Amino acid sequence: MTETPLRVMVVDDHPMWREGVARDLTEEGFDVVATADGCASAAARAAAVRPDVVLMDMQMPDGSGAVATAKVLEAHPTARVLVLSASDERDDVLEAIKAGALGYLVKSAQRSELVAAVRATGDGQAVFTPGLAGLVLGEYRRIARSPAPDTPTLTQREIEVLRHVAKGLSSRQIATRLEISPRTVENHVGAALRKLQLGNRVELARYAIEHGLDEEQ
Template sequence: MTTPISVMVVDDHPMWRDGVARDLTERGFDVRATAGDAAAAVRIATAVRPDVVLMDLNLGSVSGVEAIRQLSATLAGTRVLVLSASGEHADVLEAVKAGASGYLVKSASAAELVDAVRRTAAGDTVFTAGLAGLVLGEYRRMAAEPEDSGPRLSERETEVLRLVAKGLTARQIADRLFLSHRTVENHVQSTLRKLQLHNRVELARYAIEHGLDTEG
């Protein structure tokens, strides 16, 4: 038997929070805790150390973004997936910069939420369709670094990096590029070494921060 994915649900609306927690429990997740504000989220998550924190952004006086920032700094093994009513790209951008592994809007179906939590726990970046492109486009406009700065990646490594930033799994990238799964993993590991990063979440964040587009 595999250990169930542990989750914490953070939302300031009790009915929504309890409903999401119940749905996840019924689908086999280990919902270890819930919280209604940012301070409680950080305090409780530090104690229960879930695999995934499902985080709303609108949490009253202290934004969920601040909670994301604190959790990212203190809980290396915990990933944060935003579940918000807002699909504004400025909110997505702020959450990703703070350390969120992905961003889902509340109009997502139950099946999409379950899949997103599982993929987040596995180390993937997950975005509601269209949001990754918005974030990448904003960074592209903001980017001020010269093109020749930073480590040199091969054309194929850059192509794989862009698809990682879109939230594709290694197998999906392999199918897209007509490569073997092992070849894609080799490209990912090579890129991680060149950029001195540790995992796919950091890799996706690097792509976003350097304005790589989602073409290809």
């Protein structure tokens, strides 16, 4: 049975770059379902075509990539946003992640790196240009606060699973590390989502990072 290709939308205000990236991804087997050149058009098209992955620039005429990311996720909450930007400035990276982006890649990346990053993002993994992941984790740890007293209690196994989710590992990889079945991993993920009232693995990973659960105890 042929695997369904990832549905991708490319958002960038530069036509040549936008179409070039879309062409490259199509040649690599992705289904590029839409392109957009700004915040408003990105949100509208995401709602219409419901892509799996949104490749997002940080500079657009009607707002930043962070604003566009928030708008896209409001219109299509299950989308996974990967920023592809010329900027590796700290503020741009943090704004994008806080808006809901799953990863951040600079435009100097090789085509093979971009292809791998899009595939990983589609699998729910956080992908960063080398050096940026530490910046993001460091910032979340700096602002991390203790859970409120009424925060639901997670089991030790759920915390172990969350720790690996925060590192971007797939259910199969987590299962191998913890010597349990992938189905059991998914059961723990589902239980944590219900307890914490979160919508998906991206939010779960962010929760784990914010509360320091991604660090080895």
